[in-house]
Amino acid sequence: MKYTITSRFGDHEPFRDHVHTGVDFKMDVGEPLKAIEEGVIHIKDFGAANAGKTIILETDNGIQLIYGHLSEFNVVEGQHVSAGDLIGLSGNTGFSTGAHLHFGVKEGNRFVDPAPFIEKIQHMNESGSPIPKTNIMEYLQQHINVLTESMKETAVNLIMLTDYSPVIKLFENLFKFIFFNF
Secondary structure (H helix, E strand, C coil): CCCCEEECCCCCCCCCCCCCCEEEEECCCCCEEECCCCEEEEEEECCCCCCCEEEEEEECCCCEEEEEEECEECCCCCCEECCCCEEEECECCCCCCCCEEEEEEEECCEEECCHHHHHHHHCCCCCCCCCCCCCHHHHHHHHHHHHHHHHHHHHHHHHHHCCCHHHHHHHHHHHHHHHHCC
16 A cells, blocks of 8 residues: 655645754554564654654664654554564644654664655555565665765755855956056
8 A cells, every 4th residue: 555645854834943953644544553673662752842752763773763642552652563563553742733754864863864764664564565674775875865866966956055246256357457567
């Protein structure tokens, strides 16, 4: 089953006072949510704020996979889960505009683009198809590609926004000096 993405990482939306820190998938309340990686469960309940009922799945390499706005937990704090295990049900808890799954990824204390995991979320509930393990080199390459594209975009923006008129004026004056003073 494919879930509609309603908000992407980094989106600026009028109902938020910050950029979006994850990807939102439209889901009905009660949709099964499965672990897409092996790891240890941490449970947070932010009440009516933030992502409401939240599960943080910490992988062996320290990456935190965040499942937010759940209606129900099917795991307990500190539980070890394998990819494919049922961990909770989607919901509409916390600061939410409707039933959905907020999925985020943290490396250290920094949110990163969860794009490398989108396909795993999209296919987590398909029967008979195991969730493939993430190839760390593939994961790193995807992040390097995102960073490279961001750097290219920043460089182009700097070039386009730079006022070159002082440099042009300098060359005009230099040209006039050289050709009209000899």
